[in-house]
Amino acid sequence: MFKEKYSILVCNSWEQLEISVPVCSSLQVPALQLHMSKTAMRASQKDFESALSQVKRLKDPGNEVKLKLYALYKQATEGPCNTPKPGVFDLINKAKWDAWNALGSLPKETARQNYVDLVSGLSSSSDSSSQVKPEADRKQPGYETLVVTSEDSITKIMMNRPAKKNAITIQMYNEIMLALKAASKDDSAITVLTGNGDYYSSGNDLSNFTDIPPEGIEEKAKSSAILLRDFVDCFIDFPKPLIAVVNGPAVGISVTILGLFDTVYASSRATFHTPFSHLGQSPEGCSSYTFPKIMGPAKAAEMLIFGKKLTAAEACAQGLVTEVFPDSTFQKEVWTRLKAYSKLPPNAMRISKQVIRNREKEKLRAINAEESRALQERWLSDECTNAVMNFLTRKAKL
Numbered sequence: 001m002f003k004e005k006y007s008i009l010v011c012n013s014w015e016q017l018e019i020s021v022p023v024c025s026s027l028q029v030p031a032l033q034l035h036m037s038k039t040a041m042r043a044s045q046k047d048f049e050s051a052l053s054q055v056k057r058l059k060d061p062g063n064e065v066k067l068k069l070y071a072l073y074k075q076a077t078e079g080p081c082n083t084p085k086p087g088v089f090d091l092i093n094k095a096k097w098d099a100w101n102a103l104g105s106l107p108k109e110t111a112r113q114n115y116v117d118l119v120s121g122l123s124s125s126s127d128s129s130s131q132v133k134p135e136a137d138r139k140q141p142g143y144e145t146l147v148v149t150s151e152d153s154i155t156k157i158m159m160n161r162p163a164k165k166n167a168i169t170i171q172m173y174n175e176i177m178l179a180l181k182a183a184s185k186d187d188s189a190i191t192v193l194t195g196n197g198d199y200y201s202s203g204n205d206l207s208n209f210t211d212i213p214p215e216g217i218e219e220k221a222k223s224s225a226i227l228l229r230d231f232v233d234c235f236i237d238f239p240k241p242l243i244a245v246v247n248g249p250a251v252g253i254s255v256t257i258l259g260l261f262d263t264v265y266a267s268s269r270a271t272f273h274t275p276f277s278h279l280g281q282s283p284e285g286c287s288s289y290t291f292p293k294i295m296g297p298a299k300a301a302e303m304l305i306f307g308k309k310l311t312a313a314e315a316c317a318q319g320l321v322t323e324v325f326p327d328s329t330f331q332k333e334v335w336t337r338l339k340a341y342s343k344l345p346p347n348a349m350r351i352s353k354q355v356i357r358n359r360e361k362e363k364l365r366a367i368n369a370e371e372s373r374a375l376q377e378r379w380l381s382d383e384c385t386n387a388v389m390n391f392l393t394r395k396a397k398l
C-alpha cells in the first residue's frame with residue numbers, strides 16, 4: 001500500500017473543511033472527519049516530501065489509518081478518484097477505492113495538507129507510545145491484592161501476595177471477580193491470570209476459615225459457599241479468551257478452575273496439586289466435571305480424591321496444560337506468544353469461544369452450585385476443621 005511512487009504538488013489554497021468518509025464494509029473504516037483551520041500553515045512541497053518519507057518509519061498504524069493515508073495521498077497526487085470501482089470480491093482494492101472516492105472533489109493541496117497533518121499526529125503519538133512506562137505507572141488503581149495492567153490488547157491480572165504464596169483471601173476473591181468483570185468490558189482482546197513470585201497460588205487462604213462472624217460457623221460456611229459459587233461463575237461466564245500463565249506451583253482452587261480457562265501455559269517449575277481429602281474437603285471450580293472430561297475419570301480421581309500432585313509435564317500430557325516452557329525462558333516465550341495472539345481479530349476470538357463453551361454454561365453453573373453446597377457441609381466437618389487447625393498451628397503442610 002505504501003510502495004507507490006508519488007509526485008509533489010505545491011499547495012496554493014486553504015479553506016475550512018470537514019470530510020466524512022463512509023464506513024468501508026470490508027475493513028470497518030469508520031467515518032473519517034478531518035478538521036482544518038484557516039489559520040493553519042500550508043503544507044509545502046518539502047513538508048509533503050518529508051511526510052512521505054516519515055510514514056515509512058512509523059510503526060504499522062493499522063488498516064484504518066493506512067486507508068486514510070492512501071486516500072489522501074492519491075487525492076493529493078492524482079486528484080479525485082478516476083479509476084473503475086473494483087469488484088465486490090476484490091476486498092482490499094475496493095476498500096482503497098472507497099476511501100479515495102469518499103474524498104470527492106477535495107482539492108489536491110488540501111489533501112496534501114491533511115496528509116502532512118495526519119503523519120505529524122501519528123509521529124508524535126508513536127514517539128510517546130514507544131516510551132515503555134514502568135509497570136507501577138500502568139497499574140490500574142483500586143486493587144490491593146492484585147496488580148492489574150492492560151497493554152498490547154492484553155489485560156493481565158496478577159495475584160500479588162508473593163510472601164504468602166499468593167494464597168487467596170476473601171478480599172482477593174472479590175478483587176479477582178471485579179478485575180474479570182472489568183476485563184470483560186474493556187477493549188483488551190485477551191485476559192491473563194498469573195501470580196507474582198515463586199508460586200502461581202497456594203489456593204484458598206486457610207485463615208479465611210478463622211474469621212467467624214457473631215452469627216456462628218454455619219453462617220460462615222454459608223457465606224463462603226456463596227462467595228465460592230460467585231467466584232467460579234465469573235470464570236464460567238467470562239466472554240473473552242482467558243489464559244492462565246502458571247509461573248510456579250499451583251494448589252487447590254487455583255488448579256481446579258484451570259478447566260475453565262481456554263489456554264494454560266506452565267513453567268517447567270509448576271506443579272498441580274488438589275489435596276482435598278487431606279484437607280477434609282471436596283473438589284470445586286467445576287473440576288468434578290471438567291477434570292474427568294479433560295483427563296479421563298481414572299486420572300481425575302487420582303488427583304481429586306487421592307491428591308496426587310502432577311508435574312507440569314504430567315499435567316500437559318493429561319491435557320490440563322496447553323504447553324510447558326523451560327522456566328528460564330518462560331516469561332519471554334509466553335508473552336511473545338500472547339502478544340501475537342492478542343493481535344488476532346477480537347470479535348472472531350470471542351465468538352469462537354462462545355461457540356466452543358456456550359452449550360456447557362448452564363451445566364457448569366449447576367455443577368458449580370452443587371460443588372459449593374457439598375463444600376458448605378464439608379467446612380463444618382471435624383475432618384476439615386482439624387486439617388485447617390493443623391496447618392494454622394504449623395503442625396501440617398502439604
Ligand SMILES: CCCC/C=C/CC(=O)SCCNC(=O)CCNC(=O)[C@H](O)C(C)(C)COP(=O)(O)OP(=O)(O)OC[C@H]1O[C@@H](n2cnc3c(N)ncnc32)[C@H](O)[C@@H]1OP(=O)(O)O
Pocket residue numbers: 163164165167168202203204205206207208224225227228251252253254279281284391396397398
Ligand atoms: C471461600 C472459597 C473457598 C474455596 C476453597 C478452596 C480449596 C483450596 O484451595 S484447598 C488448598 C488450600 N491450600 C493449602 O492447603 C496450602 C497450604 N500451604 C502449604 O501447604 C504451604 O504453605 C506450601 C506448600 C504452599 C508452601 O510451603 P513453603 O514451605 O514453600 O512456604 P511456607 O513457609 O509454608 O509459606 C509462606 C507463607 O505463606 C503462608 N501460606 C502459604 N499458603 C497458604 C495458604 N493456602 N493459606 C494461608 N497461608 C498460606 C504460610 O503460612 C507462610 O506464612 P508465614 O510466613 O506467616 O509463616
